[in-house]
Amino acid sequence: MSDLFVNVGWVDNLVEAKALTKHFGSFEAVRGIDVDVRRGEAFGFLGPNGAGKSSTMRMISCVSGRTGGDLKVLGMDPATQGPQIRARLGVVPQLDNLDTELTVRQNLQIYGRYFGMSRQRCREKAEELLEFAQLSDRADHEVEPLSGGMKRRLTIARSLVNDPELLLLDEPTTGLDPQARHLLWDRLFRLKQDGVTLIITTHYMDEAEQLCDRLVVMDGGRIAAEGSPSALIDKYSTREVLELRFQPGAEKPDLERFAERVEVLPDRLLLYTQDGEHTLAKVHEHGVQPVQSLVRRSSLEDVFLRLTGRTLVD
Numbered sequence: 001m002s003d004l005f006v007n008v009g010w011v012d013n014l015v016e017a018k019a020l021t022k023h024f025g026s027f028e029a030v031r032g033i034d035v036d037v038r039r040g041e042a043f044g045f046l047g048p049n050g051a052g053k054s055s056t057m058r059m060i061s062c063v064s065g066r067t068g069g070d071l072k073v074l075g076m077d078p079a080t081q082g083p084q085i086r087a088r089l090g091v092v093p094q095l096d097n098l099d100t101e102l103t104v105r106q107n108l109q110i111y112g113r114y115f116g117m118s119r120q121r122c123r124e125k126a127e128e129l130l131e132f133a134q135l136s137d138r139a140d141h142e143v144e145p146l147s148g149g150m151k152r153r154l155t156i157a158r159s160l161v162n163d164p165e166l167l168l169l170d171e172p173t174t175g176l177d178p179q180a181r182h183l184l185w186d187r188l189f190r191l192k193q194d195g196v197t198l199i200i201t202t203h204y205m206d207e208a209e210q211l212c213d214r215l216v217v218m219d220g221g222r223i224a225a226e227g228s229p230s231a232l233i234d235k236y237s238t239r240e241v242l243e244l245r246f247q248p249g250a251e252k253p254d255l256e257r258f259a260e261r262v263e264v265l266p267d268r269l270l271l272y273t274q275d276g277e278h279t280l281a282k283v284h285e286h287g288v289q290p291v292q293s294l295v296r297r298s299s300l301e302d303v304f305l306r307l308t309g310r311t312l313v314d
């Protein structure tokens with residue numbers, strides 16, 4: 001490794017957490033997790049509300065101190081080197097906190113000043129980021145009337161003012177419609193291509209599958225599993241899932257013998273199988289007539305159900 005890299009704090013693991021813990025009084029929100037985030041990857045924390053994702057993100061972004069374990073971000077300790085770390089981070093909070101008194105462009109320009117950039121540099125950077133966020137035609141508009149997707153893109157653009165190596169996004173697409181989500185995902189792909197390391201919390205399994213190279217499944221402050229989306233699905237699920245819906249209140253048949261595993265949910269049965277159509281044919285032969293049937297590919301939702309016995313979004 002050259003001296004240059006040593007001097008600017010070059011590390012391969014941008015986050016290293018060992019037995020990382022966060023207590024609020026006697027309540028343990030994060031219960032001793034081990035996490036490594038590698039340079040250049042998109043890393044996810046997937047879990048339901050209350051799993052401890054935001055608490056973890058707040059420790060990584062140096063907003064909230066750990067109460068136990070070790071944490072290194074960009075090779076530094078948030079407890080003693082918060083300002084140095086924050087200078088190289090971008091943080092996109094769960095809720096947009098844009099300045100509604102300012103225009104779209106001014107929101108970007110002002111932010112640069114916080115990082116000590118010259119006025120000229122702030123102006124140039126704002127134009128570059130307006131283009132990135134696909135908001136150039138709205139540059140002089142007020143923020144308030146923008147759509148939810150535009151506000152999110154502006155918040156992300158603002159977090160990039162200091163050219164961060166590591167961008168933390170807390171539930172980036174919650175509340176957005178499908179088109180706005182896809183547009184935002186496309187921007188995040190572009191950032192990843194440009195070499196920015198992404199850490200994303202989400203309770204959307206499709207978001208985790210689309211965006212993340214690796215992820216941890218979190219539940220109740222612990223890590224239930226980690227790996228790439230496809231490795232997790234291979235390990236914890238079958239290739240396909242046959243979903244059978246029955247009349248509300250109807251007794252559900254025992255179909256254990258037709259699948260590798262059966263999950264009974266309030267409104268449906270999930271049959272885990274390598275060949276959903278074949279399993280459906282056998283179920284029909286057995287005289288079972290659901291009101292609706294669907295064969296689909298296994299997803300991270302199935303992994304979560306397998307690991308915790310619950311669905312991600314109840």
Ligand SMILES: Nc1ncnc2c1ncn2[C@@H]1O[C@H](COP(=O)(O)OP(=O)(O)OP(=O)(O)O)[C@@H](O)[C@H]1O
Pocket residue numbers: 024027029047048049050051052053054055056
């Ligand atoms: N400041 C706090 N004081 C007390 N308890 C807290 C505090 N912040 C979070 N918690 C609790 O810690 C647990 C984990 O919360 P956290 O926000 O980290 O979960 P999450 O996975 O990010 O969920 P969400 O998607 O709702 O943000 C929850 O039970 C929450 O109520």
